[in-house]
Amino acid sequence: MVEVLLLIGFVVAAFVGYNIGGATTGPAFGPAVGAKVISKAGAAALMSIFFFIGAGTLGQRVVTTLGEDLITGADVFTLETSIIVLFFIGGALFVGNYAGVPASTSMTAVGAIAGLGLATGTLNRAVMGEIAIWWLVAPIIGFWVSGVVGRYFYPAIDRWVAIESTDGALFEIDRSGVVPKPVAGPNTTRRELFGGVVVIAIGCLMAFSSGTSNIANAIAPLVALDGVEMTPMILLGSAAVAVGAFTIARRTLDTLGNDITELPLTAAIVVAVVSSGIVISLSAVGIPASFVIIATMSIVGLGGGRATRTVTVKQGIRGEKEPNVSVGALKADEMPAIGEGDPADIPSAADLFNPGTSARVVLMQNVVPILSTVGALGTFWVLFSFVW
Incomplete structure (x- = not known):
């Protein structure tokens, strides 16, 4: 029976990872895809690689933190509770991905774990309060900074960068040699190539940041159990993220790259710099940054400022x-x-x-974490009050 439950736990963890790939690829590479710097397949490949690097390095610390600091009871995470927590994380993220809106995996995961903590009276309210405050402040900062840049500084930045998209692909694959390699497109200018490399590099940095924080959302409840090793779970979670990046992430790439605001290359660079800067700053002080929300609000802010x-x-x-x-x-x-x-x-x-699309994005990004939190809280309250 235990083996069957553990197998179910692995499947649910993989489902969460799949939805993390769908939710986080858009904010990381949506600007680059929207500016036609990179294809969706290329974005998915880079997302998979750098997510795994982040998960395998700094991500191990976050897995330990999420399994120990947010919940004070050492015996709260059992195989059954872990499966239920992962079920609500994956289910809520799937709702957002199906709607084409990338929701915050950190908010969704922490919400489900907080629901468990509230139902059992083991939630560390001080830690939860600090995280929640920054989750409210950081997107406002991203929206405001990007809005100010879009309204007052964007023309100057555009002239300074002086990047204009030319006809044809920015990069092409040269298969003349033994090993295929990327080369500049036939019409690509040097400045356009430089700008494209910059925005792709920042997307890779955001993918790395996602791996350091979001791998915990998929595997921390199971790694907290005795007998479950971290390294195999990181491999499982990263593989599931890659599948999500190549499949369901196409919807969120369309939403963040095209539907909210048209993104020329200069705008893509601004969004990436603002959002990644905030995410790195929060990560440096130990706050699990909701980079999906920050990046999305940066895109909305820049579009509104330019408008x-x-x-x-x-x-x-x-x-x-x-x-x-x-x-x-x-x-x-x-x-x-x-x-x-x-x-x-x-x-x-x-x-x-597009105000309508922006409103849908903001609404869904608040609904998805609420679904995981309320669902987990109600389920665990019933189970611990009347069943267990």
Whole structure:
């Protein structure tokens, strides 16, 4: 019977890992995919590699922390409770992935574990409170910083970076040699290549960060049990994440790369720098960062900031300033020259920023962790009150 339950636990842990791959690949590589720097398959491959590296290194510490610090009772994690916790984590994440909205795996996992802790009276409220405060503050910081950049600094950054997407692929695979290798596309400029490498590198860094924190969400409840080794579970969890990255993550890549806001290469770099900077800062002080929420809100903030950007127009040989005109977030290469073109041809805010999709993303990213928390709390309360 124990062996059957343990096998079920492995399957449920793999299901959680599968959904982690679906939920975290979009925030890490959505900007790069949206800017057509990398394909979805390439993003999935890099996600799989760097997630495993993060999980196999710093991720081991997070697995230990999540299994010990958040819950004070040493005997709370049993094989049965671990399976139930993983079931609610995986089920809630699947709801978000099915809707094409990447939910926070950290919030979802901690919510399910917190439900167990509340039902048994073993939740470390001080640790939970500190984590929750940063989960509220960090996305606001990401939204605000990206919004300010989009509204006031984006044109200057765009001119400084001076990257324009050319026709054709940024990278191609050269199969002329014994070992295939990536090479620059036929129309790729040096500056475009540099920008593409930067945004891909930042995506890899975010994938690494995801591995350090999110592997615990899939395997910590089982590793806390006697007789379950960490290394095989990291291999199992990372393999499941890779499957999710190559399959269900395509929906979240579309949502974060295309549906919320159009992302030229410069915008992709801004989003990646802001979100990864916040995630690394929180990780440095030991806070399990919800990088899915931070990255998503950074994309929303940048799109909203660009959509409300104010442009000062100078006309006439004497350089008189016309009143400020608000135009929709406008890519430099889409704006007509001053004094030329029809104002009706200027892209509107709705063209570059989709409030409906943004509202759906924010709503689902709050609903998914609530599902795992409330579901686990109700289930464990019933079990511990009337069954066990």
